[in-house]
Amino acid sequence: MKIHSPLFDRIRVKPEVDRQRRRLLPTCQWPGCDREGTHRAPKGRHAEGEYFHYCLDHVKEYNQSYNYFAGMSDAAxxxxxxxxxxxHRPTWKMGTRGPEEKTEGYRDPFGFAGEMGGFERFEQPVTESRAIRTAERRALEQLGLELSATAEEIKTRFKDLVKKHHPDANGGDRSTEDRLRNVIQAYNTLRQAGFC
Structure with a gap:
């Protein structure tokens, strides 16, 4: 590399002191203060994004008396x-947007489906199913059955588990009594709910 290259003249490790730019800060906007305004303080309601520039002492004093809701009623x-x-975004109650939601088929305000050949409507077969509460769901899990188990499956599974865990049926082993109690309680829960 040549020493007298114009590229070499532009490279500086540390600029000279007189060439360092001093960061320009506004002066404190507090009446009678001439220090630098190093801290911003919001101007208030209806002036979002606008700030006063204060020094540290005056910004502390300003923040102690600042109240965004000053002059507003309790209802406001x-x-x-x-x-x-x-x-602060608008919201709507469910089902009150208008008649366009109740039309046959699907709404496509941007026409995306038209580009791809339109919507295909898939009808789900309507099956009558009862609402399964958490206790009933746990009882079915305790018996090791699916949510779609029939009354016969529940009774058969209950009888099998009682035969397996009853102390009289397994040679007097009392270590499975807790499991037997849980099975009986689960069966009673399902019977009271009308599953069997």
Whole structure:
């Protein structure tokens, strides 16, 4: 590399002191203060994104007396807090958007389906099923059965488990009594719920 290259002149490890740029900060906006305004403080409601520049002492004093909700009634503060839960975005109740949701088929406002040949509607077969509560679900798991088990399957499985875990049937082994109690309790739960 040549020493007198124009590229070599542009490389500087450390600029000279007089060439270092001093960071320009505004002066403190507190009346009568001439220090640097190193800290920002919000101007208030309806002036979002606007700030005062204060020194450290004055920003502390400003923050102690700052109240975003000053001048608002209690109802207005409550409404603001309620809207803050959704990020101040509008919301709708379920099913109140209008008649377009109740039309036959599917809605495609952007026409994506038209580009791909349209929607195909798949009908799920309607099967009558009862709502299964958590206790009933646990009882079926205790017996080792699926949610779709019939009454005959439940009775058969119960009889098999009782024969397996009853102390009279397994040679007097009392180590499975807890399991037997759980099986009996699960069967009674299912019987009371009308499964068998």
């Amino acid at each position: 503060v409550y409404a603001y807090q309620k809207d803050a839960l959704t990020g």
